[in-house]
Amino acid sequence: MTIDIEQIATISSPFCNLVDMPIQPKGAKDTYATIKFKEKYIEGLKDLDGFSHVYLIYYFHKVKKPKLSVIPFNDKTNTPRGVFSTRTPMHPNSLGLSVVELVSVDGDTVTIKGVDILNDTPLIDIKPYIENFDKVENETKSGWMKSSADEVRSKKSDDRFV
Numbered sequence: 001m002t003i004d005i006e007q008i009a010t011i012s013s014p015f016c017n018l019v020d021m022p023i024q025p026k027g028a029k030d031t032y033a034t035i036k037f038k039e040k041y042i043e044g045l046k047d048l049d050g051f052s053h054v055y056l057i058y059y060f061h062k063v064k065k066p067k068l069s070v071i072p073f074n075d076k077t078n079t080p081r082g083v084f085s086t087r088t089p090m091h092p093n094s095l096g097l098s099v100v101e102l103v104s105v106d107g108d109t110v111t112i113k114g115v116d117i118l119n120d121t122p123l124i125d126i127k128p129y130i131e132n133f134d135k136v137e138n139e140t141k142s143g144w145m146k147s148s149a150d151e152v153r154s155k156k157s158d159d160r161f162v
Contacts (some may be wrong), residue, residue: 009037009046009123011058013115018062022116024087025098033115035123037108049105053129054112058096059122060089068092074151099129120159 013033015021022028026154035056048054064134067090069080096117103111110126 007122011121035110053127057125060094
């Protein structure tokens, strides 16, 4: 099987260093960024401006060696966890997923807000957040993750995944 994945755009953010940046969009709620699309993908942005939020699927281009066991930033017990039970960048395919606020679409540039993404990150795909599809109505569980919303918002990265 062949998988053809191509970068469609580049995310420009104020974060140029992996250390001391927010670790989730909730910790960067007032941070703006822009996404510059390759010319051949501009047509695909038509009608995107009608949505309040979008999913970004991007490539963690600074990950040097993925790991199957990590100690996540928000793990209060400092217990090694299976990478698939975490939101760390160390997954085998180094793909990131964020839900961010869509501010505007102007030609080849999309402006977003609530961004915890490193500058010059390659964007693989963008999809609209649709509440009737995506909102989870039933009770949810967050496994080992016990940090409060305030703790998540205030947590910054360190050098463990550099």
